[in-house]
Amino acid sequence: MRETRLRWFGHVKSRSADEPVRSCEMIDLRHCRRGRGRLKTSWNEIIRSDLVFLGLTKDVAQDRSLWLSRIKMVDHR
Numbered sequence: 001m002r003e004t005r006l007r008w009f010g011h012v013k014s015r016s017a018d019e020p021v022r023s024c025e026m027i028d029l030r031h032c033r034r035g036r037g038r039l040k041t042s043w044n045e046i047i048r049s050d051l052v053f054l055g056l057t058k059d060v061a062q063d064r065s066l067w068l069s070r071i072k073m074v075d076h077r
Helices: 002-014 020-026 043-054 060-063 065-070
Strands: none
Touching: 002 020, 002 043, 002 060, 002 065, 060 065
16 A cells, blocks of 8 residues: 555656646645544655655655655565
């Protein structure tokens, strides 16, 4: 799952800022009311924790070959 999330993140970051796929970064959800219980983890928080786990920064996503080599997980079947 981590590899798939980071692959999609790399795809989104490689696009220019005015592309429709980048509009998800600008959505403001502060005005939305949440239900009771624990707050849901946002996509940004999950990506941030994945990047910390792998020791990467968001800037690495600009170099596609380096990015894909760094996020590749070993298949343990």
